[in-house]
Amino acid sequence: MIYLQLFFEFFKIGLFAIGGGLVTVPFLFDLSEAYDWFTVKELTDMIAIAESTPGPIGVNMATYAGFNAAGILGGIIATIGLVTPSVIVIIMICRLMNKYQCNRRVHTVLEGIRPAVMALIIFAGVELAKMALIDLSHGIVFAILFASIRFYKKSPVFYLGLSAIIGVVFKL
Amino acid sequence: MRNLKDLFVLFCKIGLFTFGGGYAMLPLLKDELVNKRRILTEEELLDIYAIGQCTPGIIAVNTATFIGYRRAGNKGAIASTIGMILPSLLIITLIALVLKQYMYNSYVSYAFAGIRVGVIALIASVVIDLWQKNIRSYANGTIFVIALALLGIFNFSAVWVIIVAALCSLIIGEFFKK
Numbered sequence: 001m002i003y004l005q006l007f008f009e010f011f012k013i014g015l016f017a018i019g020g021g022l023v024t025v026p027f028l029f030d031l032s033e034a035y036d037w038f039t040v041k042e043l044t045d046m047i048a049i050a051e052s053t054p055g056p057i058g059v060n061m062a063t064y065a066g067f068n069a070a071g072i073l074g075g076i077i078a079t080i081g082l083v084t085p086s087v088i089v090i091i092m093i094c095r096l097m098n099k100y101q102c103n104r105r106v107h108t109v110l111e112g113i114r115p116a117v118m119a120l121i122i123f124a125g126v127e128l129a130k131m132a133l134i135d136l137s138h139g140i141v142f143a144i145l146f147a148s149i150r151f152y153k154k155s156p157v158f159y160l161g162l163s164a165i166i167g168v169v170f171k172l
Numbered sequence: 173m174r175n176l177k178d179l180f181v182l183f184c185k186i187g188l189f190t191f192g193g194g195y196a197m198l199p200l201l202k203d204e205l206v207n208k209r210r211i212l213t214e215e216e217l218l219d220i221y222a223i224g225q226c227t228p229g230i231i232a233v234n235t236a237t238f239i240g241y242r243r244a245g246n247k248g249a250i251a252s253t254i255g256m257i258l259p260s261l262l263i264i265t266l267i268a269l270v271l272k273q274y275m276y277n278s279y280v281s282y283a284f285a286g287i288r289v290g291v292i293a294l295i296a297s298v299v300i301d302l303w304q305k306n307i308r309s310y311a312n313g314t315i316f317v318i319a320l321a322l323l324g325i326f327n328f329s330a331v332w333v334i335i336v337a338a339l340c341s342l343i344i345g346e347f348f349k350k
Contacts, residue, residue, distance in 0.1 A: 014228065014229050014230070015228045016228060017229065017230070018225075018226070018227070018228055018229075018329075018330075018331055024230075049264070049267060050264070051192060052281075052284045053191075053260075053263050053264060053267065054187065054188050054189060054190060054191055054259055054260070054263060055187050055188070055190060055257070055259050055260030055263065055264070056187070056190060056194065056197075056230050056231070056232035056256070056257075056260065057230075058230035058232075059232070059233065059256075059257050059260040059261075060260050060263075060264050063260055063261050063264040063265065064264050064267075064268060067264065067265055067268045068268070072269075075261060075264065075265050076261060079257055079261055082233075083229065083233045083253055083257060085228050085229055086227070086228065086229030086230065086237055086253070087233075087237050087249055087250065087253055089227050089228055089229065089234075090227060090229075090234050090238050090241065090249065091237065091241055091246060091249055093223060093227065093238075094238060094242065094249075105342065105345070108341055108342060108345035109341055109342060110219050110222075111312075111341060112311070112312070112315050112337050112340055112341015112342070112344070112345070113219070113222045113334055113337050113338055113341070114215060114218040114219070114222070114306045114312070115306060115307055115312045115313070115315045115316035115319065115337070116222070116315055116316070116318075116333050116334055116336075116337030117218045117221050117222045117225070117334070118218070118299070118302060118303065118306055118307065118316055118319075119316055119319035119320040119323060119333065120221075120319070120323065120330050120333060120334075121195060121198065121221075121298075121302075122299055122320070123320065123323045123324065124195040124295075125195065125295045125296065125299065128192065128196075128288070128291065128292055128295070129292050131288065132285070132288035132289050132291075132292055133289065133292070138285070138289055141286070141289050142289050142292060142293055145289065145290055145293035146293040146296055146297060149293055149294060149297045150297055150300075155203055156189065156199040156200045156203050156294050157185075157200070159290050159293070159294060160189055160191070160287055160290050160294075162290065163286040163287050163289055163290025163291075163293075164283040164284075164286050164287050164290070165283075165286070166286045166289075166290075167282045167283045167284065167285045167286020167287065167289070168279055168282045168283050168286065170282075170286075171282050172285035172286050172289070
């Protein structure tokens with residue numbers, strides 16, 4: 001029963017992949033060896049497409065891999081398998097947090113974690129920048145976009161649209 | 173926005189405009205939840221990110237589930253998660269079915285190159301906003317520097333960075349502040 005197999009394999013990935021979406025890649029690599037759902041070559045295509053389409057990369061990967069293995073229903077089932085552990089674990093954590101919200105130590109810990117999350121965000125941003133700001137022209141577009149974001153405060157969606165147009169017009 | 177349809181629509185929108193993983197959705201979340209709807213503070217948004225990082229699963233999905241649960245319980249968690257994954261399901265299925273060749277079209281790749289630059293500019297701007305509120309004391313500054321060193325020099329994973337930061341702040345809280 002391929003649908004059940006898909007659900008459980010992606011459930012496992014959802015349960016053990018801690019961190020960003022690309023963490024799912026090594027797991028998918030194992031899948032490509034264990035089943036004949038997709039080849040390693042197809043996996044590289046999937047990564048490229050998952051990274052350059054909207055949506056979380058991990059979810060995109062699950063949809064694509066599931067589709068490759070068993071069509072449209074396969075894509076849906078693999079994706080549901082991937083997110084089910086998240087939903088269960090996060091709901092449990094929320095309940096715990098509601099219970100201990102007023103605890104002084106919990107407060108201290110959360111306050112200390114925030115600067116660490118800032119470091120994680122900056123670090124991830126720099127990694128992304130290394131891939132995107134490949135030459136001077138990209139750097140100039142970045143500077144102009146950044147200045148207008150600080151200055152005009154329009155919605156992020158507006159700037160994403162604008163940056164796509166800039167990309168096409170100037171052939172970035 | 174306690175209502176399920178609102179949560180679903182909000183996360184559909186975020187799923188549709190998140191290019192490149194959990195961190196890329198931060199500017200969108202801040203704009204919608206902190207600036208426009210005022211249902212989260214910047215501090216709470218960072219807490220949610222910390223939890224999303226240390227728990228199993230995709231950060232973006234964890235964040236959606238978390239916010240959905242806080243707003244409307246179990247049903248809210250499910251409505252937000254479905255909203256978050258629906259654009260991916262539709263777009264990827266469409267690409268796999270018919271559009272595969274367009275992904276290699278040069279105009280499409282120019283547009284994505286532009287979007288990648290835009291995402292970084294948006295993240296940089298959010299970092300500045302968050303910085304002003306969250307790195308104010310020496311204790312916080314110290315934890316920030318330690319976390320950056322662990323990531324950049326010692327290649328720690330996100331989970332360990334957050335665990336170390338939690339321990340540091342417990343120690344500072346117990347022994348240095350009273």
